[in-house]
Amino acid sequence: MTRDQLLTAPDTALPSLRGAVAGLPPYVPGRRSAGLDIAALASNESHYEPLPAAAAAVAAAAGTMNRYPDSAAVELRERLATHLGVTAAEIAVGPGSVGVLQQIITGLCDAGDDVIFAWRSFEAYPILVELAGARPVRIPLDDAEGHDLDAMAAAVTARTKVILLCTPNNPTGVPISHECIEAFLRAVRSDILVVIDEAYVEYAEAGSGPDSLALYRQHPNVCILRTFSKAYGLAGLRVGYAVAAPAIAEGLRRTALPFAVSALAQKAAVASLDAGGEMEARVAAVRQERARMAAELEVQGWRLQPSQGNFLWIRADDHLLATLVDAFDRAGIMVRAYQGDGVRITVAAPASNDRVLRLLEAHTASTID
Known part of the structure; x- marks a missing residue:
């Protein structure tokens, strides 16, 4: 029997994708x-060319691309810790903030758990949630194109594991105020991880959104998610990070794909921080x-x-x-x-x-x- 005949034979069983994967909308x-x-x-993405310091760092590191990168991203985590006023134990890195978010969902959600987020928001949210076998709970935006935090709090159930707050929201650009998130955190259980996704935080005017680091220091169930893809102009290198309680950050590092952040990306990110x-x-x-x-x-x-x-x-x-x-x-x-x-x-x-x-x-x- 030829290969074509084998593939079309009525009694031939072929591998099938998981139902959650087969039904996923593509990003x-x-x-x-x-x-x-x-x-x-x-x-x-940034419409500027890469920061000169970042480009120089990549050029200098190019000769090492035959070697695996530091999977623990120690240098970058330590530099971020100094930049943010936290410890390296509180930081996890990944291939862009979306890669870190996948680590978050994978690390916290079992099949059937709920993840709450505003909609419309970042398109990858429902994809990552469904891929993990969890249930996406979309809460419509309010009339001002922002998060309806009261409705999001009301949607919390015993199955809720993660809540995603995108500020400024993508694609509407509307931020969430510090006071609103602070009140929201008081209203939800402390065993729910509240992710403050700040991919665009550098573009926000001072005071328009939350002081996420202050909220994190007050509420250990807060996780801050950021990226080098936007303002720092490293979209093509894929590097983002999370700030979370040490036990959570350690879990995120464990769920990360080994060597996912290249040595070039790590060096460029460090150089970019130095060129703030x-x-x-x-x-x-x-x-x-x-x-x-x-x-x-x-x-x-x-x-x-x-x-x-x-x-x-x-x-x-x-x-x-x-x-x-x-x-x-x-x-x-x-x-x-x-x-x-x-x-x-x-x-x-x-x-x-x-x-x-x-x-x-x-x-x-x-x-x-």
């Missing part, structure tokens, strides 16, 4: 640029552009919630969304559409941002009531 990344005239604003002043100057420029774009769009008539990320969010029903996406595509501007919800536009260089503003101004009269 949809931002579309990539295919030409010089394309404005790639679909992924919330230059990173902050770049962030300030993004904030300035974000404010300029938001102000002009409001003058045009678009109704926006104030964003604290490196992106803007336009709420749109499917008809408006299709109109906008078609217009952006024809103009060579790549944005991120969320079916039934809206469109997210990454803030980039002024020239690209001006293209966005011109396009949206042209569509204001025909698409807004």
Whole structure:
């Protein structure tokens, strides 16, 4: 019997995926640029070149790529500990914050456990939860495109193991205030891990969101999740980290895929921390552009919630969304559409941002009531 006959034989049993895997929706990344005239604003990555210190560190470490990296990421964890005022025992690293989040879900959730998060929020949340066999509990955003913490607290059951708070929220850009999270933490059980996902924290104006480290010091069930992919410009190297109670952080390190964070990524992350002043100057420029774009769009008539990320969010029903996406595509501007919800536009260089503003101004009269 040939191979093709064997594969199509009615009595041939083939390996099958787990039900949880077969039913997973794929994670949809931002579309990539295919030409010089394309404005790639679909992924919330930095539009600056790598920090010079990070690029130099990668070049210097390139000759060691035949060796395995330090799986414990000792140097990076110690540098982060100094940067944050914690101990290395409280830090776990992984391939981007999404990699660390997978370690969190894997480390804390058994089949049937609940993970609560706002929706719409980061698209990987339900995927990682379902992959672990746990149950995603989506709580709709409030009218201001932010987290409805009262509804999230009311959704807690005996099965709840983890709650995810994304601030500023991706894709809406709305932060959660310190006072609101503080009250929320008093309302939920201390045996539930509350993850404060701060992938965009560097872009947030001071005081707009929580002092997560202060909350962590007050509440041992808080876990802080951050990344080097956004403001530090290391999206292509994949390195993120969590700050958690030592026992939790140790568990996250145990669930990590061995050698998942490359030596190049670790060296680049350390160098990036040492170049914090230059990173902050770049962030300030993004904030300035974000404010300029938001102000002009409001003058045009678009109704926006104030964003604290490196992106803007336009709420749109499917008809408006299709109109906008078609217009952006024809103009060579790549944005991120969320079916039934809206469109997210990454803030980039002024020239690209001006293209966005011109396009949206042209569509204001025909698409807004």
